[in-house]
Each structure stands twice: as C-alpha cells, then as structure tokens.
Amino acid sequence: MTKRVVITGLGVVAPNGVGVETFTQALKNGTSGISFHQELKDLNFSCQIGGIPPVSDELKSKYFTDLQLRGFNSSGILYGCIAGIDAWKDAGFTVNSDSELDYETGLIFGTGTSGVEKFREAIYKLDDGNVRRLGSTVVLQTMASGVSAYLSGMLGLGNQVTTNSSACSTGTEALLLGYDRIQNGKAKRMLVGSCSDHGPYVWGGFDAMRVMTYKHNMEPEKGSRPMSATASGFVPGSGAGALVLESLESALERGAKIYAEVLGGEVNSGGQRNGGTLTAPNAEAVQRCISRAVENAKISNAEVDVINGHLTATTKDALEIQNWSQALNRRGEDFPYINSTKSLVGHCLAAAGAIECVASIIQLKEQFIAPSVNCEDLHPEIEKWLQRDKILQTSQQHDFNIIAKASFGFGDVNACVLFQRFMA
Numbered sequence: 098m099t100k101r102v103v104i105t106g107l108g109v110v111a112p113n114g115v116g117v118e119t120f121t122q123a124l125k126n127g128t129s130g131i132s133f134h135q136e137l138k139d140l141n142f143s144c145q146i147g148g149i150p151p152v153s154d155e156l157k158s159k160y161f162t163d164l165q166l167r168g169f170n171s172s173g174i175l176y177g178c179i180a181g182i183d184a185w186k187d188a189g190f191t192v193n194s195d196s197e198l199d200y201e202t203g204l205i206f207g208t209g210t211s212g213v214e215k216f217r218e219a220i221y222k223l224d225d226g227n228v229r230r231l232g233s234t235v236v237l238q239t240m241a242s243g244v245s246a247y248l249s250g251m252l253g254l255g256n257q258v259t260t261n262s263s264a265c266s267t268g269t270e271a272l273l274l275g276y277d278r279i280q281n282g283k284a285k286r287m288l289v290g291s292c293s294d295h296g297p298y299v300w301g302g303f304d305a306m307r308v309m310t311y312k313h314n315m316e317p318e319k320g321s322r323p324m325s326a327t328a329s330g331f332v333p334g335s336g337a338g339a340l341v342l343e344s345l346e347s348a349l350e351r352g353a354k355i356y357a358e359v360l361g362g363e364v365n366s367g368g369q370r371n372g373g374t375l376t377a378p379n380a381e382a383v384q385r386c387i388s389r390a391v392e393n394a395k396i397s398n399a400e401v402d403v404i405n406g407h408l409t410a411t412t413k414d415a416l417e418i419q420n421w422s423q424a425l426n427r428r429g430e431d432f433p434y435i436n437s438t439k440s441l442v443g444h445c446l447a448a449a450g451a452i453e454c455v456a457s458i459i460q461l462k463e464q465f466i467a468p469s470v471n472c473e474d475l476h477p478e479i480e481k482w483l484q485r486d487k488i489l490q491t492s493q494q495h496d497f498n499i500i501a502k503a504s505f506g507f508g509d510v511n512a513c514v515l516f517q518r519f520m521a
Contacts, residue, residue, distance in 0.1 A: 146310075
C-alpha cells in the first residue's frame with residue numbers, strides 16, 4: 098500500500114523575502130525583489146537588473162560558524178543551507194551537531210551550477226602557481242552535490258542524500274523524487290528543494306543568448322512581465338526553496354503542522370523532437386506531462402483550481418497557456434486562475450521550481466491567489482485561451498482546494514505536481 102505524503106516544513110530564500118513569513122507578505126503585497134546592479138552595467142550586460150536575496154553577514158552567522166564561513170564564496174550553497182535548515186526547524190525538528198544519525202530521513206537538493214564565483218577565484222589562485230592557496234573547501238563549494246553534503250552533515254541525515262540537476266525544472270523534480278521515495282516506504286521524511294547562485298558568471302551566458310530583457314534597466318520592478326504583450330525576456334534571479342515531505346502517518350503520529358498534501362505528479366522530456374529543442378518545449382510532451390500529473394494525482398481536470406505556471410516572460414508564455422488549456426481541456430471562463438511568481442522574483446533558474454512550489458503551498462495554506470504583476474497588457478495570443486480575470490493584478494482571498502505547479506526547463510524537460518489543501 099502506498100503512503101500518503103504531506104508537507105510539514107517550508108524554507109525560502111527569495112529576492113523579495115528571506116523566510117516564510119516575509120516571503121508570504123511579499124506575495125500578498127505583490128512586492129518585487131528585482132533591482133538594478135551596477136556590476137552588470139560595468140560589465141556591459143544588456144540586462145542590468147536581477148533578483149538577489151537580501152542575506153546579511155549577521156544572518157549568515159546564524160547558520161554557519163566563523164570557521165565554515167572562512168573562504169566561503171558559494172551563494173547557491175549558502176541559500177540552500179539557510180532554506181533547508183529553516184524548513185527543518187519549521188517542521189518541528191532541531192539542529193544539533195551531536196544528534197544521532199537519522200536513517201529515516203533523506204535529502205534531495207538540486208542545483209544547476211554550484212560555486213561559480215569560488216571556481217573562478219580558485220582558477221586565478223592556481224594560475225598564480227600556488228596550489229595550496231586554493232583552500233580546503235574549494236572542492237566542496239564547487240561540486241554539484243556540495244549543497245547536499247553541507248545540509249546532510251548539518252542535520253545528520255542517513256537515508257538517500259543526493260543532488261539532482263534538470264535546469265529550470267530541478268526543484269519540482271526534486272520534490273517528486275522525494276515524494277516517490279516516501280510513497281514507496283523507503284523513507285519517512287525527505288528534505289527536498291533546489292538552489293541557484295547569482296552573479297555575472299552565472300547570468301552572463303543568458304545575456305549573451307539575448308533571452309533576458311534589456312528594456313527596464315531604469316525601472317527594474319517593471320522588468321519581469323510574464324504573459325504581458327510587452328514582455329521582452331526574463332529577469333535573472335537566485336535563491337533557494339526547501340520543503341520537508343513526510344508520510345501522513347509519521348506527521349500525525351508526532352502531531353506535526355501540515356501545510357498541504359502532495360497528490361502526485363509527473364516528470365518527462367520532449368526529447369527535442371516535434372518542435373522541442375534545447376531551449377524550446379515540445380508542446381505534445383508538455384501536455385502529456387500535465388495530463389499524466391493529473392491522472393497520477395487521481396483527480397479530474399475540473400478539480401484544478403489554480404495554476405502556478407513556469408511563465409518566464411519570453412515568447413513561449415502564450416504556448417504554455419495553450420498547453421495548459423489543451424491538457425486540461427478548459428478554456429475561457431472555465432480556465433483556472435493562473436499566476437507567475439517570476440513576476441516578483443525573476444527567473445531563479447535551478448532554484449525556480451522549489452521557490453515556486455513554496456509559493457504555491459503558501460497560497461494554498463493561506464487561501465489567497467498572488468498577483469502576476471506587470472501583466473496589465475495581457476498578450477493577445479493568451480486571450481484566446483482564458484479570460485483576463487483569471488490573471489490577478491493584486492492578491493485576492495480565494496477559497497480553493499487544489500493548485501498545480503509546473504516547471505519546464507532547458508533541454509526540453511518537464512515536471513508537474515499537484516498539491517491539495519489538507520483538511521484534518
């Protein structure tokens with residue numbers, strides 16, 4: 098018999114809020130975390146705006162010792178550890194370096210690139226001809242699984258500990274991998290999430306590809322415009338999201354707070370066929386991913402109340418709306434409410450899925466729909482599939498039961514998950 102899986106802890110490090118409480122208020126208020134960065138201008142970036150979480154040295158010292166912070170220069174790992182520890186504590190657990198090894202709890206925490214700034218720093222030191230100057234933590238800070246290694250050691254996790262990497266779908270995929278492990282009885286709990294570095298050496302390639310907006314450098318909060326007729330590319334972001342997944346049996350046994358239930362989902366690929374490429378989705382595969390997710394969740398298309406889309410403010414937004422409409426067989430007034438967290442934080446790359454899963458669960462728990470800011474001029478192609486009132490410009494209290502979250506990434510990879518409001 099498969100286990101029911103619930104969410105008992107959340108943690109988030111986002112450009113518009115660090116911590117669940119601050120992030121929740123930012124979602125409700127439509128607060129943007131996107132700002133101008135002089136460094137990008139000095140490097141002749143076309144896009145000179147981005148989303149960087151406000152993490153102070155004082156905050157870092159609450160999670161890391163002075164020794165751990167010495168020579169530490171990996172923002173993604175930093176964000177991932179803060180979000181992960183917050184989620185762990187939010188679920189009712191403590192952080193104790195002398196705790197017993199927990200064989201019932203594992204960790205799947207994804208990333209795209211890790212420690213790029215640290216790697217660049219190491220290269221320059223190596224070019225100077227002194228390998229000993231690299232330091233003892235350069236490997237841990239630059240390997241993809243660095244965030245999992247740091248977190249599992251801090252928390253003493255003894256079940257599966259690993260890192261996944263699937264571009265923009267990384268965080269949503271990590272959640273579904275953890276869900277599968279609990280559902281099949283291989284773990285009681287899984288800490289899941291994803292993180293992404295910030296900075297010119299992470300964002301530069303996207304600027305060179307001309308997929309980021311360059312039109313709003315002097316008005317950064319207006320730059321991220323998903324579903325808008327005047328969208329001109331995505332705004333880069335960074336951060337981390339983390340969630341504690343737990344079997345319902347375990348959560349009830351210890352009297353844990355329950356945010357929502359994970360009903361199921363689907364992960365697939367378009368194989369870069371039928372119009373799919375490294376950077377464009379195979380529409381047939383996207384629709385199949387959504388349809389199979391609904392089927393695996395054992396609900397009907399009509400039961401999806403709200404969608405938190407991938408919706409990056411690029412030319413593919415209209416195609417995504419079309420895919421949702423055709424996969425759910427719902428159109429016009431019957432189309433669910435839909436929003437894009439990226440309008441407030443930008444595209445946080447590998448961290449996007451996890452941050453947006455956290456945003457979805459907060460909306461479900463608090464019973465409100467967050468706005469998609471900068472979408473006052475809805476793209477005309479999108480109007481073919483839904484009515485304008487399905488995209489809110491300000492947050493709205495709303496009684497709903499199920500929210501769908503999907504992520505579609507470079508390499509033509511897809512992930513979709515369904516969350517349900519938990520009623521005791």
